[in-house]
Amino acid sequence: MMPSLDRRIEELISVTAEKKSVRIADFFKDFDRLHSGYITGDQFLRAISQHLGVSLTKEDAREFLSLYDTNANGTFNYRALLTILDGSRYSGDEESDWQRVSLSQPEMCRIESILHRIYQYSKYHGIDIRDSYKDCDKHNEGIITLTQFFKSFPGPPDISEKDMCLLSRRYSSPQYHGRCNYIAFAEDVLKAGDMQIELDIIPASSVGEGIIQKTSCDDLLIQSLIDRLKINFFQNGIRANSFFQDHDKKRKYNITESEFQRDLMLAMGKQQVLSFSEVKCLCDYYKLHDGSIYYKSLVDDIDNPFIDSSLHTRPQTSPANPARGSLSWNARSPDLSVEETQRLQRILSDLRFRVKERGIMTHPFMKDLDRSKAYTRLVSPTQFSRVMDIMGLAVNMFDFRLLCKVFKGHAGSDSINYPAFIQSIDPTYVAFTITPGRLRYQIIPKLTSDQPLDIDNVGVDTVIARLREHVTSRGIRVSDCFSDWDNKRTGSISNSQFSAGLSRLGYQLSNAEVVALCLRYADSKRAGYSRWVHLERDLISALTIRNLESLPNAAVSPLRAAQLPRPATADWISSSKVHATTVDTVLERMKRKVQQNGLDCFPIFRDFDRLRHGHVTRSQFSQCLLSLSLTLGYEIEIEAVVRKYKDSEGVNYIRFINDIQPTVSDTPKYLEYKAYLRQLTRSRTDPCIKTQLPNVIELIDRAKKHNKLVRIADFLKDYDKHRSGSIQKEQFARGLDSAGLRYKPMEIVRLQEIYGSKKDPDMVEYKTFVNDFDRVEYITASSSSHGTGDSINKDRMLEVERKFIDKGLFKLSDKVRTTQMQLFPPFEDFDNQPRAGTVSRSQFRRVLSQLGLNGILTEIEFNVLCKYFGVIKGGRHDINYPEFCDTLYQIANMPFRKT
Numbered sequence: 040m041m042p043s044l045d046r047r048i049e050e051l052i053s054v055t056a057e058k059k060s061v062r063i064a065d066f067f068k069d070f071d072r073l074h075s076g077y078i079t080g081d082q083f084l085r086a087i088s089q090h091l092g093v094s095l096t097k098e099d100a101r102e103f104l105s106l107y108d109t110n111a112n113g114t115f116n117y118r119a120l121l122t123i124l125d126g127s128r129y130s131g132d133e134e135s136d137w138q139r140v141s142l143s144q145p146e147m148c149r150i151e152s153i154l155h156r157i158y159q160y161s162k163y164h165g166i167d168i169r170d171s172y173k174d175c176d177k178h179n180e181g182i183i184t185l186t187q188f189f190k191s192f193p194g195p196p197d198i199s200e201k202d203m204c205l206l207s208r209r210y211s212s213p214q215y216h217g218r219c220n221y222i223a224f225a226e227d228v229l230k231a232g233d234m235q236i237e238l239d240i241i242p243a244s245s246v247g248e249g250i251i252q253k254t255s256c257d258d259l260l261i262q263s264l265i266d267r268l269k270i271n272f273f274q275n276g277i278r279a280n281s282f283f284q285d286h287d288k289k290r291k292y293n294i295t296e297s298e299f300q301r302d303l304m305l306a307m308g309k310q311q312v313l314s315f316s317e318v319k320c321l322c323d324y325y326k327l328h329d330g331s332i333y334y335k336s337l338v339d340d341i342d343n344p345f346i347d348s349s350l351h352t353r354p355q356t357s358p359a360n361p362a363r364g365s366l367s368w369n370a371r372s373p374d375l376s377v378e379e380t381q382r383l384q385r386i387l388s389d390l391r392f393r394v395k396e397r398g399i400m401t402h403p404f405m406k407d408l409d410r411s412k413a414y415t416r417l418v419s420p421t422q423f424s425r426v427m428d429i430m431g432l433a434v435n436m437f438d439f440r441l442l443c444k445v446f447k448g449h450a451g452s453d454s455i456n457y458p459a460f461i462q463s464i465d466p467t468y469v470a471f472t473i474t475p476g477r478l479r480y481q482i483i484p485k486l487t488s489d490q491p492l493d494i495d496n497v498g499v500d501t502v503i504a505r506l507r508e509h510v511t512s513r514g515i516r517v518s519d520c521f522s523d524w525d526n527k528r529t530g531s532i533s534n535s536q537f538s539a540g541l542s543r544l545g546y547q548l549s550n551a552e553v554v555a556l557c558l559r560y561a562d563s564k565r566a567g568y569s570r571w572v573h574l575e576r577d578l579i580s581a582l583t584i585r586n587l588e589s590l591p592n593a594a595v596s597p598l599r600a601a602q603l604p605r606p607a608t609a610d611w612i613s614s615s616k617v618h619a620t621t622v623d624t625v626l627e628r629m630k631r632k633v634q635q636n637g638l639d640c641f642p643i644f645r646d647f648d649r650l651r652h653g654h655v656t657r658s659q660f661s662q663c664l665l666s667l668s669l670t671l672g673y674e675i676e677i678e679a680v681v682r683k684y685k686d687s688e689g690v691n692y693i694r695f696i697n698d699i700q701p702t703v704s705d706t707p708k709y710l711e712y713k714a715y716l717r718q719l720t721r722s723r724t725d726p727c728i729k730t731q732l733p734n735v736i737e738l739i740d741r742a743k744k745h746n747k748l749v750r751i752a753d754f755l756k757d758y759d760k761h762r763s764g765s766i767q768k769e770q771f772a773r774g775l776d777s778a779g780l781r782y783k784p785m786e787i788v789r790l791q792e793i794y795g796s797k798k799d800p801d802m803v804e805y806k807t808f809v810n811d812f813d814r815v816e817y818i819t820a821s822s823s824s825h826g827t828g829d830s831i832n833k834d835r836m837l838e839v840e841r842k843f844i845d846k847g848l849f850k851l852s853d854k855v856r857t858t859q860m861q862l863f864p865p866f867e868d869f870d871n872q873p874r875a876g877t878v879s880r881s882q883f884r885r886v887l888s889q890l891g892l893n894g895i896l897t898e899i900e901f902n903v904l905c906k907y908f909g910v911i912k913g914g915r916h917d918i919n920y921p922e923f924c925d926t927l928y929q930i931a932n933m934p935f936r937k938t
Contacts, residue, residue, distance in 0.1 A: 107119055273344045654688040656690070790803075
C-alpha cells in the first residue's frame with residue numbers, strides 16, 4: 040500500500056536531514072523572529088530547497104502546506120512538523136531507548152508530582168522541553184549526558200537535588216551508561232499536563248448550592264505562605280495590588296480563581312516562591328461562597344509587610360520589624376537533610392581552614408566579576424566556579440551544587456550571593472549582621488504615676504536653664520512646639536501633649552525630668568494638664584522682654600546665653616582631693632610630653648568624631664591616646680581622666696585638648712597694619728606746591744615729546760592680574776619709571792591723585808590714564824586745526840557736541856589702530872564721480888557697516904560726526920570722507936592715505 044503524500048514528504052525531509060547531519064529546526068527559526076512557531080509557506084519551501092535540496096511540485100506543495108495550516112490563515116506550523124519528525128526519528132529500532140527504569144510506588148508518586156510542577160512551570164513561561172535539550176544533542180540521538188541533563192534542566196528552580204537525581208534515575212538509558220533519554224522525559228511532562236486538564240474538566244460533586252468545600256490548609260500554613268510572599272515582594276519592590284486590579288474593573292476586590300492564580304504567578308515572576316499546590320491552597324483559603332476570590336485581605340498583608348495601617352488609633356503599639364540584616368540574604372533557607380547539613384559544615388570548615396592558612400583575600404576576586412550598574416552582590420554559577428578555581432578552593436561537583444543551593448541569591452534565580460559565602464569562610468570579612476527584632480506587635484508599657492521615679496534628685500531649675508540655653512543657641516520658637524494642641528488658646532494642654540511638645544524642642548530629657556516639669560507647670564484648675572505658656576515665659580525670658588511693643592523706652596540688655604555643663608558631667612569642684620591630684624598629675628605629664636614632641640592632638644580625635652559634636656566614645660578616646668603615645672600607666676588614671684571629661688554624649692575631647700595643648704588666640708592685626716601702611720605712604724607735599732604743578736595735558740604732552748612711540752599700557756597692565764583696571768600706587772609709579780617718561784616724584788604724586796580710585800584710596804585707575812595718554816596728541820592737534828576749518832557748522836559746534844565727536848573718534852581710532860584698517864578703498868568705491876572726495880550720508884553709514892565700525896557708534900555720535908564732516912555741494916549735504924579718514928589716521932598714529 041502506497042503511503043500518503045504527507046507521509047512521503049515527511050520521510051523525504053527526515054532522511055535527507057539525517058544524511059546531511061543538519062538540524063532542520065535551525066533553518067525554520069531563522070525566519071521565525073518572534074518565536075511563534077509559524078512561518079509562511081514560501082519560507083518553508085525556500086528552507087527545504089536551499090538547505091536540504093528537496094523540491095516539491097505546486098500541487099504537492101499546496102496540499103502539504105494546507106495540512107499544517109492549523110490556524111487557517113496561510114501560515115505553516117513548523118513545530119507540528121518537527122514533533123512528527125522527532126517521533127519518527129526516535130521510533131522503530133530504538134524502541135528500547137524509550138523504556139523507563141522502574142521505581143518503587145512512593146518514588147513514582149514523587150515523579151508524577153515533579154512532572155506536574157514542571158508542566159505548570161513550562162506552560163507559564165512558554166518553555167519547550169525538547170528545545171531546551173536539543174543544543175546538547177549534537178547527533179540527534181535523543182540521548183544526552185547526566186551533566187547536560189542537570190545543566191539544561193528547564194524546570195522550576197525550587198526542585199531539590201534529590202528530586203533531580205530521582206528524575207535522572209527514571210530516564211537513564213539502559214544501553215548507554217551515564218546518559219538520559221530527554222525525549223521520554225518531555226513526553227511524560229506533556230502526559231502529566233493532559234491528565235491535569237482532564238481532571239479540571241470533570242465537575243466537582245456539589246456539596247451544597249453556593250457552598251465551597253474548604254481544604255485542610257490550616258492557619259499556620261497560610262501564615263507561612265503569606266510571610267514568604269511578604270519578604271519576597273518587599274525585597275524586590277513588587278506591588279501585588281497592581282497585578283490583581285487589571286482583572287477587577289469595578290474595584291469590588293473579587294476576581295475568578297483562574298485570574299487569581301494567573302495574577303499571583305505573574306507577580307512572583309521567575310522566582311516562584313510558591314508552588315502550584317501552595318497557590319491552590321491560598322485560593323481555597325480566600326474563596327467566597329460564589330466561587331470568586333476576595334484578594335483584598337491578601338494584598339493588604341503583602342503590600343504592607345512591616346507597616347501597621349491602624350497605628351494612629353494605637354499610638355502605644357510598636358510595629359513589627361524584622362531583625363536587622365535578616366532580609367539581606369535568603370528569606371527562606373533551603374531545605375537540607377541531616378546528611379547535607381553535615382556535609383555543608385565539613386565543606387565550609389575545610390574552605391575556612393584553607394583561606395586562613397594561605398591568607399587569601401577572597402572578596403576582591405568575587406567583586407571583580409560584579410560589573411553591573413551597581414554592585415548587585417551576585418555572580419553567576421559559572422563565575423563562582425571560575426573564581427573558586429582561581430583561588431585554589433575548588434570542590435567536587437556535588438559539593439559545588441550544595442554550595443550553590445545554600446548561597447543562592449534569591450528564589451527563582453541561579454545567581455550566587457558571594458558576600459554571604461565569603462562571610463562563612465573568611466572570619467575577617469563581615470557582609471551583614473543580624474540583630475534581634477520584633478516580629479510580632481508588642482505593646483510598650485505606658486508610663487504611669489505608680490512607677491517609682493526619683494523626682495527628688497531632679498534639679499528643675501537646672502533643667503529649665505539647660506532648655507533655655509538650647510532654645511537660645513538654636514533660635515527655636517517655643518510656641519510652635521505646643522500651640523498645635525491648644526486649639527482654644529487656653530494656655531493649657533494635657534501632660535502627654537506637654538511631654539510631646541518637650542520632645543519637639545529637640546532636647547533629650549529623662550522620664551523623671553519630664554514628670555518634674557509637669558509637676559512644676561501643673562494647671563491648678565484642671566487635673567492632668569500643664570501650663571505651657573508659663574514654660575514659654577521662662578524659656579524666652581533670656582531672649583526678649585514680654586510686651587516690648589508697649590514699652591518703647593525700655594532698655595534691652597544684649598543677648599547672653601548661659602554656658603552650662605552638659606548632663607552627666609562630673610562635678611569636679613566637689614570631688615575628692617585624691618582624684619583631683621591624680622588627674623592634675625596625669626594632665627601635667629601629658630602636657631609636658633605634647634610640648635616636647637610638638638604633637639597636634641586635634642586631627643587624631645576629629646577623625647573619630649563623624650558628627651562633629653566634640654565627643655568620642657571611651658574606647659575611641661583610649662585609641663586616640665595610644666596613637667599619640669600618651670598612654671596611661673594605671674587603670675585608675677584612665678578612669679579618673681575619663682570621669683572628668685565625660686558627659687551624656689561621651690568624652691568631650693575639646694576640653695581635654697584645651698587643657699593639655701592650650702593655644703593663645705592672636706588678635707587680628709590686618710586692619711591695623713593696613714592703616715599703618717597708608718600712613719607710611721601718605722604724601723608729605725606742601726599744598727602750595729600742588730598749585731604750581733602742570734596740568735595733565737602738559738604732563739602727557741611733555742612725555743610724548745621724549746618718546747612718541749611709547750605704549751604705556753604694556754608697562755602697566757602686567758600689574759593688573761585680575762584685569763580690574765586698577766593697580767596700586769607703588770606699581771603705577773614703577774610702571775611709569777619703566778616706560779622712561781622722566782616724571783618727577785611730585786608729578787607722579789599729582790597723577791596718582793588725579794587718577795586715584797574712588798573705591799580704594801590706595802589704587803590708581805590706570806586704564807583712564809592710558810586712554811588720556813593715547814589721545815592727548817589729537818587734542819593738541821585738533822585745537823589748532825578744527826577751529827579754522829571752512830566746513831559748515833564747525834565754528835558753531837556746541838561744547839556738548841564736541842564731546843560726542845571726541846568720544847566717537849577715539850572709539851573708531853582704537854578699532855582702526857588695532858586692526859590696521861584701510862579706510863580709503865571702501866569710500867572710493869562709492870565715489871563714482873572723478874574723485875569728488877564726498878559720499879552721501881547713506882553711503883557713509885554703509886561703508887562704516889562694511890568696516891565693522893557702525894556698531895561701535897551710538898546714533899547720537901553718528902549724527903554729530905555727519906554734521907562735523909559734512910559739506911554742501913550742489914545743494915546736497917555730503918560727507919567729506921578724506922578729512923574723516925585723515926583725522927582717524929592722525930589719532931591712531933598711522934601713516935596718512937596708506938593704500
